Amino acid sequence: MKPKVLVTREVFEDILDYLSRYFEVTSNQSDIPINAETLASKLADKQGAMITLTDRIDTSLLTRCPNLKAVCNIAVGYNNIDIDACTKAKVMATNTPGVLDDTTGDFTWTLILATARRLSEAEDYLRAGQWDGWKLKQFLGLDIHHATLGIFGLGRIGQVVAHRAIGFEMKVIYHDVMRASPEVEKACRATFVTKEELLSQADIVTIHVPYFSATHHLIGKAELKQMKSTSILINASRGGVVDDAALIEALHSGTIAGAGLDVFENEPKFNPGFLDLKNVVLAPHIASSSQATRHKMAMLAAENLVAALTTGKPPNLLNPF
Ligand code: GLV
Numbered sequence: 498m499k500p501k502v503l504v505t506r507e508v509f510e511d512i513l514d515y516l517s518r519y520f521e522v523t524s525n526q527s528d529i530p531i532n533a534e535t536l537a538s539k540l541a542d543k544q545g546a547m548i549t550l551t552d553r554i555d556t557s558l559l560t561r562c563p564n565l566k567a568v569c570n571i572a573v574g575y576n577n578i579d580i581d582a583c584t585k586a587k588v589m590a591t592n593t594p595g596v597l598d599d600t601t602g603d604f605t606w607t608l609i610l611a612t613a614r615r616l617s618e619a620e621d622y623l624r625a626g627q628w629d630g631w632k633l634k635q636f637l638g639l640d641i642h643h644a645t646l647g648i649f650g651l652g653r654i655g656q657v658v659a660h661r662a663i664g665f666e667m668k669v670i671y672h673d674v675m676r677a678s679p680e681v682e683k684a685c686r687a688t689f690v691t692k693e694e695l696l697s698q699a700d701i702v703t704i705h706v707p708y709f710s711a712t713h714h715l716i717g718k719a720e721l722k723q724m725k726s727t728s729i730l731i732n733a734s735r736g737g738v739v740d741d742a743a744l745i746e747a748l749h750s751g752t753i754a755g756a757g758l759d760v761f762e763n764e765p766k767f768n769p770g771f772l773d774l775k776n777v778v779l780a781p782h783i784a785s786s787s788q789a790t791r792h793k794m795a796m797l798a799a800e801n802l803v804a805a806l807t808t809g810k811p812p813n814l815l816n817p818f
Contacts, residue, residue, distance in 0.1 A: 500544040500806050501564075505531055505552050508571075508795045515796070519803050520545070537561040545802050547571060547795075548578075555579040559586040567805035571798040572785075573597055574735055575815060576708045584816045591801035591813040595653065596793040597785040602657030604784035605733045608757030609701055611778045612729045614638040615755070618775045639700060639729060639754065641665050647699025649715065650706035650734070651677045651687060658703060659685035670695055673706075696723035701731060708735035716740065721747040726754065733759040733784040736767075745770035748777060759784045 502520040504513065507528035516522045523539070525531060530551050531539065537558045540546055545567040548554065554568050559582055567589040570578060575592045583590045611617060619636045622628060646662050648655045648671040656677075659669050669687040671677070672695045682689065696702065702724060706712045716730065717740035724730070730753060732739050741762045747753050755776040761767035764782060771777055785791065801811040 501542060502545040502547065502802060502806075503539055503543045504547045505536065505539075506549045506571075508547070508799075509792055512792075512795045512799050516547075516799055516802065519807065533558065540565060545569070545806050547798050547802055550574060550577045553577050554583065554588075554590070556582040556585075559583065559588060567591070567802055567811065569798040569801040569805065569811070571794050574707055576735060576737075578815075580816050584818050587818060589805045589809075589811060590815045591798070591805065591811045592815060593794045593797040593801075594813060596797055597790050598653045598657050600787045600790040601654050601733060601784045602661060604759065604780075604786075605654070605658050605703055605705075605731060606661050608731050608733060608759065608778055608780070609703065609729075610641060612731065612755045612757035613641050613701065615776070617778045621775075639727060641667070641701070643667060644700040645670060645698055647671070647690075647695040647702045648687065649673070649692075649695065649702065649704045651681065651685065652705060654734075655703075655705035656681060656685050658705065659687050662686075670698060674711075692720075693723060696720055697725070700725065700728050702728060703731040704734045704738055706734055706738060708737050712738050714738070714740040714743075716744070718743040718746070721752050724753050726751060728753050729755040729757065731757045736761040736764055741768045742770070745774065748774050 499521045502522055504522060504524040507526050513522060513524055533553060536552055540562040542564060544564050547569050550572045565588050569591045571593060573592050573594045578590050580590055615636045615638050642665045645668045648659055651671045651673050662669050663686060670690045671687045672690055672692050676689050715738050721743060744756060745768060748756060757778040759780045760782055771779060801813050805811040
């Protein structure tokens with residue numbers, strides 16, 4: 498008998514075909530988000546699951562799923578999974594590192610350019626029929642070329658963002674809990690600075706750190722105050738890394754000039770205060786969403802699931818035990 502697995506959200510058909518070679522697959526192709534109660538009951542008789550960041554895996558769920566051996570996230574971030582609880586329950590947890598770095602880096606630049614040049618605001622104005630001709634001082638923005646880019650987190654995605662900055666002839670500074678190797682710094686042409694130096698010197702602050710307790714509200718009221726009033730903040734990492742209420746206040750009061758955001762606290766019920774602001778560019782958590790990359794992410798998660806349940810050695814195991 499094939500092991501039973503659950504795919505919690507819609508995936509590409511060929512991924513289901515691949516999984517079906519190894520497993521009896523139940524898939525939520527209707528893509529309606531599954532609440533915690535339903536997830537626990539659907540997983541009760543399953544050995545594995547392909548999950549997304551909308552599925553919370555914690556002790557209360559794991560105690561109800563005695564057969565579960567592996568949960569494979571279709572995402573690089575895994576703050577939806579309580580790793581310690583998985584380890585205690587002897588459930589392997591995996592993620593999808595590497596395959597989305599370029600696409601997420603590209604989208605970070607989409608946000609940087611759109612925010613600096615006030616694209617959403619200008620397009621809204623045009624669509625509303627308010628454009629009555631060229632004006633010298635219309636939608637004056639921030640120059641990207643030769644500006645200072647400040648990167649929080651020079652991991653895989655932060656490095657991609659830094660590489661793209663070379664074409665804009667920018668000065669790149671970064672801060673991280675661990676300083677990068679001299680090779681990485683050289684390749685990225687990036688200079689290590691303190692958190693305070695980054696905030697006070699950068700024209701563009703962009704965040705590429707994982708979300709966990711140590712990075713909760715990494716950027717809050719005090720940090721926003723240290724930024725230049727002409728600067729912009731970009732977040733394509735995780736909601737919760739930025740204190741959204743403090744950011745809304747800073748954007749209202751002119752503490753900083755703008756923000757480009759792909760992620761929010763309490764997604765998808767983000768703070769409605771953002772909707773009243775003109776100086777934000779907002780996206781619904783789509784930084785990795787190119788056709789090719791979302792397929793690669795789903796395939797990598799599927800390969801992790803197959804390896805976990807056949808060899809016990811998935812390539813992207815987060816909790817060796
Ligand atoms: C998406 O947000 C991811 O973590 O892959």
